[in-house]
Amino acid sequence: FYRMNMLNSELVKGYKDISEDLDLDLVVNSWGVSGTVIPASNQPRNYKEIVSYSDLKAYAGYFYSMLVQGIIPMAFQEQWTISVSHSLGDIYAHLERAYESLRKIDELKNVNELIKMSSIEEVW
Numbered sequence: 001f002y003r004m005n006m007l008n009s010e011l012v013k014g015y016k017d018i019s020e021d022l023d024l025d026l027v028v029n030s031w032g033v034s035g036t037v038i039p040a041s042n043q044p045r046n047y048k049e050i051v052s053y054s055d056l057k058a059y060a061g062y063f064y065s066m067l068v069q070g071i072i073p074m075a076f077q078e079q080w081t082i083s084v085s086h087s088l089g090d091i092y093a094h095l096e097r098a099y100e101s102l103r104k105i106d107e108l109k110n111v112n113e114l115i116k117m118s119s120i121e122e123v124w
Contacts, residue, residue: 004033004082007091011035011082014095021099022106025055036079050077058105065101 012030015037019026025041038044039062040053059076066073071094074080 001033004084004086007086007088008033008035008082010088010091011080011094014091015098018095018099018102022103024102024106026102033082034079036074036077061105061108062098062101065104066097069097069101071097 008030012028012035015026015028015035018024019028025039027038027040027043029036029038029043038050038053039055039058040050042049042053044050044053054076056076063073063076
């Protein structure tokens with residue numbers, strides 16, 4: 001598990017760095033080989049807080065833009081799990097795409113603009 005824990009630590013660190021670089025409200029949680037990101041300014045402590053604190057439109061934009069870029073992200077309120085199949089290259093590729101996704105969403109400030117476009121590829 002050492003290798004998978006190390007990869008998970010890189011992914012968590014990467015998301016925290018992205019949040020800091022882009023000045024985003026993003027809560028990053030992890031345990032062992034799993035983790036999650038929540039588009040919120042405060043650390044939720046229960047389901048009710050996850051729902052009330054989270055920016056669901058921002059997460060929808062993140063989710064769809066990651067899919068367009070070839071990454072299957074975790075669903076909202078779900079977690080990722082690092083496996084023996086993952087490599088450090090996979091983690092860095094994921095983080096590069098996550099950075100672009102979150103940067104573009106932050107730049108647009110309105111996920112509805114993404115939805116109105118005829119093709120999400122026009123944005124990316």
